[in-house]
Amino acid sequence: MNIYEIAERCGVSIATVSRVINGSGPVGKATKEKVLRVIEETGFTPNSFARGLNFNSMRLIGVLCTDFGDPFYSQAIAYLEEQLRSRGFHMLLVCTGYTVEGKKRGLVELVNKNVDAIVLIGTVFKENDNSHIEETARKVPVFMVNSMLDAYNVYSVKCDEERAAEQAVSALLDAGYRKPLYLHSQTWYGNADKIRGYRQALKNAGHSVDEDLIVKVDSSADAVVMLLAERLETDKDAFDAVFTANDVLAAYALKALEHLGVSKPIIGFNNSPLAELVTPELSSVDNMLAAMCHTIADRVVDVLHGKQPPKTTILSGSLIRRATF
Amino acid sequence: MNIYEIAERCGVSIATVSRVINGSGPVGKATKEKVLRVIEETGFTPNSFARGLNFNSMRLIGVLCTDFGDPFYSQAIAYLEEQLRSRGFHMLLVCTGYTVEGKKRGLVELVNKNVDAIVLIGTVFKENDNSHIEETARKVPVFMVNSMLDAYNVYSVKCDEERAAEQAVSALLDAGYRKPLYLHSQTWYGNADKIRGYRQALKNAGHSVDEDLIVKVDSSADAVVMLLAERLETDKDAFDAVFTANDVLAAYALKALEHLGVSKPIIGFNNSPLAELVTPELSSVDNMLAAMCHTIADRVVDVLHGKQPPKTTILSGSLIRRATF
């Protein structure tokens, strides 16, 4: 079933059928109705590859994501899908894991599919070589959610995580805590910002930074429990509060402290749904994920329409206080 | 940059270039190397729409999902993406929410994109009209994860949730509990199975079913807290254990009981990562999601290769015991 078949059944030319499908030219009222009726009857849908070939677009946006395990990412995907779809685009989703190799492959695959644009969710490693992203951006516009890269054809929307982390840690210090532990599990881009914020907060309060309180740990319940147990065993006042790079780590920390029978304030990051699922509910830094995704979708549409939106947008996050602090 | 450009730069015809790209015919060694080199130098990637038009496939699988909020779905997406991609397919993801209208639109959109197959995750409403799915299946093979529909061109892989639920409730009864509360929030397909299992377990144990113990509740912390509080207020022995349709509800129930200062066994469903994130860790029924996704991916490949795999596969779930029971 193709456009020729429809044209024949209607006794018109394919040009006319195409015109009624796309509303791309004048068509007599009777003819239009007939064509629509036949399309309806036959259930014909125009071949999207042929249209793609003509328009050089299938209205597909490639989305590269690191890890679904973290609710932050699945939440981002959810927002993005909604926003993009409401703007008439569909989402080609590729999940690559944390390796740079995986990301490179993912980018190549998306470029090969001729997507209209590529959205990266939190995937830039600041210290690392990002030439693969720059190279990709020479072929198709790249949009970054929650990370930033200043390069040709790359647009970024991020939360000022440094400031947000600073605010969170300052809140702990203001409340009288002196030794906040900072837990993270991946040394990616955003992490450096959070650490800077952490340091700044201590500095602002006139404290020095104990480097032993900035620690990387595997993202698993066991690892966190072990780590905290070990620290507290050595010195039961080794730290007096916990700040984590994401809510999953915060949940593990919560579990660990409960396990150890001690209670200390905990602040997570991302303000994901998880924060309200655990008991007690997690205080967490809101990094404005929904707003970021909304903004990115706007940027995508703008760029594809030939407009030139700002290359970087920075939103401010804020601490959402719940039961753990 | 297209295949003509490459051909010209190599001093060969486009047929030859195409042959080296696809390995679809004999090419002289020197020629082949030259073509590969030029492709490498120019960074040429064949237009996937043109290939799609020829092959009538872009190796795209449409995936229709209900809700990312539930970790069950995001987990399923994660598994599917991995499995499909390792088989050379990419995933076009559409998230529709719980309405049948939304699903219908989603299916139409995917069909319009000429995907090779459509995977539905837990989306059949048994009582409802599923003609939209059957209609879709006339155009493109449909695969169902964790639900079932016996129709032309529809393949299903599901967990025997009835048996699994029965097993879980029986375990509660065996442990001496008499009045297990069953909480669910959506009256979709799988729910009926679970309820049957719940009933069967009580019947097996010689108990009658108290219909008031099968209750639907909004999927929110507040709703669950309110519900349980109300029940226990009326009669503090209104129920002596909680069984839920998914882990999110179980987490809410955990929160609610803790809030009310009572402790009762809880069993969730899906055995999602969430089960290990909350404290105490949730006992949960494992519905073999990873295996389902793996199997579905196999089925997709088989069907697209013209094979005829079994139309229905049923896996058995099992209760994973952790701290809450």
Place this chain on the structure above:
DNA sequence: TCTCAAAATGTAAGCGCTTACTTAATTCTA
């Protein structure tokens, strides 16, 4: 009734690629 612009429809040339079919260049056999 005739003219002519405006509206409706048709024709055919791509979009970039694959591949059946054809032709040219090698290699092999006797």
Place this chain on the structure above:
DNA sequence: TAGAATTAAGTAAGCGCTTACATTTTGAGA
């Protein structure tokens, strides 16, 4: 070394659709 068999490369016809351009029809004004 002629000629068959084999391998390498080219030609051109689509795949299903959009659209610039050409053609026909319609209807208003004179």
